[in-house]
Amino acid sequence: MTTLEENAGPVNDPTTDFNIFDPEFVRDPYPTMEEIRESQCPIAHSGRWGGSWFPTRYDDVVAIAQEHDIFTSRDIIVVPRSAAAAEGPYAGVAAPPITSDPPDHHWHRRLILPVFAPQAVAKYEQSTRDLCNQLIDKFIAKGEADAGTDYAQQIPVRVIATMLGVPTEMADEFTGWVRGVLEVGLTDPKVRLESRLKILKFFQAQLDDRKKNPRENDLITDLLNSGDKYPVTDQYVLGVCNLMLVAGIDTTWSAIGSSLWHLAQHPEHREQLRANPDLWPTAIEELLRAYSPVTMARIVDRDTEFQGCPMKAGDRILMSFPAANRDPRQFEQPDEVILDREHNRHVAFGSGIHRCAGSNLARLELRVSLQVWLERIPEFSLIDPAAVTWAGGQVHGPRVCRVRF
Amino acid sequence: MCSIAAPEVFGSDELGHATVLIVGDLPVELHAKTRRAQANCPEDAIIIEE
Numbered sequence: 468m469t470t471l472e473e474n475a476g477p478v479n480d481p482t483t484d485f486n487i488f489d490p491e492f493v494r495d496p497y498p499t500m501e502e503i504r505e506s507q508c509p510i511a512h513s514g515r516w517g518g519s520w521f522p523t524r525y526d527d528v529v530a531i532a533q534e535h536d537i538f539t540s541r542d543i544i545v546v547p548r549s550a551a552a553a554e555g556p557y558a559g560v561a562a563p564p565i566t567s568d569p570p571d572h573h574w575h576r577r578l579i580l581p582v583f584a585p586q587a588v589a590k591y592e593q594s595t596r597d598l599c600n601q602l603i604d605k606f607i608a609k610g611e612a613d614a615g616t617d618y619a620q621q622i623p624v625r626v627i628a629t630m631l632g633v634p635t636e637m638a639d640e641f642t643g644w645v646r647g648v649l650e651v652g653l654t655d656p657k658v659r660l661e662s663r664l665k666i667l668k669f670f671q672a673q674l675d676d677r678k679k680n681p682r683e684n685d686l687i688t689d690l691l692n693s694g695d696k697y698p699v700t701d702q703y704v705l706g707v708c709n710l711m712l713v714a715g716i717d718t719t720w721s722a723i724g725s726s727l728w729h730l731a732q733h734p735e736h737r738e739q740l741r742a743n744p745d746l747w748p749t750a751i752e753e754l755l756r757a758y759s760p761v762t763m764a765r766i767v768d769r770d771t772e773f774q775g776c777p778m779k780a781g782d783r784i785l786m787s788f789p790a791a792n793r794d795p796r797q798f799e800q801p802d803e804v805i806l807d808r809e810h811n812r813h814v815a816f817g818s819g820i821h822r823c824a825g826s827n828l829a830r831l832e833l834r835v836s837l838q839v840w841l842e843r844i845p846e847f848s849l850i851d852p853a854a855v856t857w858a859g860g861q862v863h864g865p866r867v868c869r870v871r872f
Numbered sequence: 873m874c875s876i877a878a879p880e881v882f883g884s885d886e887l888g889h890a891t892v893l894i895v896g897d898l899p900v901e902l903h904a905k906t907r908r909a910q911a912n913c914p915e916d917a918i919i920i921e922e
Contacts, residue, residue, distance in 0.1 A: 577887070584888035585875060748876045752912065810911045818914065827888060830876075 471654045474515045482508040486515050487545060487762075487785065488654055493859030497802065500790040510776050517547040519764070519783040520776065521790075525798075525814070527774060528791035531765060531784060532818040538765040538784060539568050540821055545764050545785055545861045549656035557667040560702055562710035565763075565821055572820060574697045579707055579824055582630065582686060588828040591626055595832055598625055599839035607843060611850065614731070614840075615868040619724035622836050626828070627715040631708060632685045633673060644669075645716045650858045663709075670708040674701055711825075718760050719829045721864020722815075723836045725758035728865050729804060730837070731849045739806055740841060750806040751834050756813035757804045759789040760862045763817060788814045789863060847872035874909035874918060881906050890917070 471488065478484050481499050486492060492499050503511045504523035511521040522528050531538045542548065543566055552558075561567070564575035581587060602621050606612040624642050628635045646652075647662025673687055681688045690704045730737055740746055767782040778784070792813045793801040816823035823829065849855065850869040858866050874882040874890050880902055883891045898906055910918040 580887040580889075584886060585884050587888075752873075809908065812912055812914055812916065814914060816914065822914065 470656075474654075481513075482506050482511040483513065484515070485511050485513045485521055487521075487860045488516070493863075494857045496789060496859060496863065497793060500787065500793060504790060504794060510774055512776070516545070517783065519545070519785050520778065521785045521787060522774075523787060523790040523794070525791040525794040525796060528786055528788065528814060529818045531773070532786065532814075532821070535568065535820055537768050537771050539768050540566055540572075540763075541568065541766050542566070542783070543763050543765070544653070545762055545783075546653050547783070549660060551656070552660050552663065555664075557664065557671075557705070560667055560709060561706050562713065563703055563706045564824065565710055565714065566706070569820070575703065575707075576820075576824060578690065578693055578697060578699075583825050583827055585827045588831050591629070591828070592831060592835060594629065595622065595626055595835045596839055598622060599836050600843070603839065603843045611869065611871045613867055614727040614847075614870050615724045615856075615865050618840070619720050619727060619836070619864075619868075620866075622723060623716045623719040623829075623832055626832055627711055630686060630715075630828075631673075631711060632682060632687060633669075641712060642716065645713055646858075648713050649717045649861050653860050666709055666712060667705060670705050670712075671701075673708070674704055714823075715825055715828070717858075717862045717864075719832050721760035721858070721862050722755060722758065722829065722833050724865040724868060725760065725863075726754045726833065726837055727840065727870070728849070728855065728868050729754065729758065730841070731847055731868075731870050732852075733804070734846070736804065736806055737841060737845065740837075741845065746806050747834060747838070749808060749811070751830055751837075752811050752813060753804055753806055753808045754833070754837075755815040755830075756792045756798070756808075756811055757802075758864070759792045759813070759815035760864050761815070761817070761823075762787050762789065762861055762863070763821070786817070788817060844872045873912055873914060877909035877912055878902065878905035882909060 474486060478486050478489055481503050500523050503509060503521065509524045510527060513519060522531060564572050567575040599622065602618050606617055620642060624638045625635045628638065628641060644662045644666050647658050652659025652662055677688045677691055687704065690699065690707060693699045740750060763786045765784045765786060767778045767780055769780045771778050792815060795801050816826040847870045850871050854869065855865050856867040858864060875884055881894055883893045885891050906920065910920055
């Protein structure tokens with residue numbers, strides 16, 4: 468049950484039969500989320516894609532995230548992996564710490580946190596600003612551009628490559644591999660496995676190189692050399708590289724793309740940000756809330772009942788942070804983007820022990836990319852709203868998004 | 873998040889975990905910012921004693 472054909476067909480009642488890869492849901496998931504959230508079954512269940520639960524209320528999503536003992540992170544992808552991926556080379560490589568459960572989760576996370584601390588990511592601000600300006604230089608004279616492929620897609624991949632100490636010239640290849648794992652590959656197991664193997668083979672070569680030629684101030688070298696403090700293995704370091712590439716690119720790219728898509732349609736918000744730069748911190752949080760890109764899975768450890776739902780060991784739960792962030796029980800006027808929203812305890816980065824380790828970097832990239840765009844291109848609009856294409860399922864955001872200015 | 877909303881009150885350690893920078897009572901001019909940090913803390917981890 469892992470291909471589009473096997474899971475196609477009309478959805479009559481989303482509370483019992485939702486399809487996260489239904490084209491309409493991929494394009495605009497919010498009406499379906501609202502329908503489920505306000506129904507008698509706010510935690511929906513569907514047999515499609517191997518079967519999964521879909522909590523849509525803020526309190527339920529947060530409660531499940533906090534109960535990491537019952538709702539484990541042994542698989543965080545929204546569809547089951549193919550049998551082929553569980554065997555063969557690199558079979559044991561996961562994506563720590565996001566795929567780790569306690570007790571190992573603690574040191575798996577502890578080792579990578581320092582590179583993502585606010586003071587550590589601040590050093591990428593100027594280079595990110597320069598990168599954004601260089602991207603805009605290439606298309607500004609044309610009077611139009613694809614805010615998705617020419618801009619949003621190009622930024623996080625280069626920032627992450629720089630952090631990992633791997634060639635930024637390989638940006639297009641990295642992007643292709645990540646889409647293979649998180650986007651195209653979710654409905655095509657062959658693509659998913661091939662992309663995964665490309666990523667892991669590439670990073671294994673990087674690890675081998677660092678062992679022969681250690682580098683100064685280099686994340687991979689530093690991780691390999693942390694064995695005196697923690698039981699670090701190649702499998703762990705490979706998993707961290709895998710995570711940073713896969714989780715650090717598609718997600719932020721989608722947040723930048725959605726925000727530009729929004730701003731293209733809301734001149735009053737562009738004007739507000741121009742007139743009052745102090746709005747940026749709350750505006751970034753509000754855009755993250757309203758257009759949260761990420762849905763993560765949890766796997767039920769043992770039979771349990773949650774909010775009346777009989778969950779069985781091995782069941783998959785889709786942690787819809789986008790649905791939680793539009794719950795009117797938590798957010799007034801949840802479908803409105805209010806740039807100076809006063810109370811915004813959003814869960815775009817998740818909640819609990821698996822809260823996104825890279826949130827400070829993601830915030831920086833989102834803020835800088837939007838600021839530079841608005842400085843250089845203060846006025847812009849969608850060329851054809853109907854022609855915007857979207858990715859969804861695990862990470863929701865625009866892909867092709869042509870704008871005129 | 874709190875160090876963005878109220879940078880005078882909250883900082884972060886080398887792991888990025890939040891720290892409180894002010895010992896004792898908060899100056900009145902920082903009350904509004906601190907309440908904002910509390911209202912936006914994603915982990916609901918800030919307690920203001922009055």
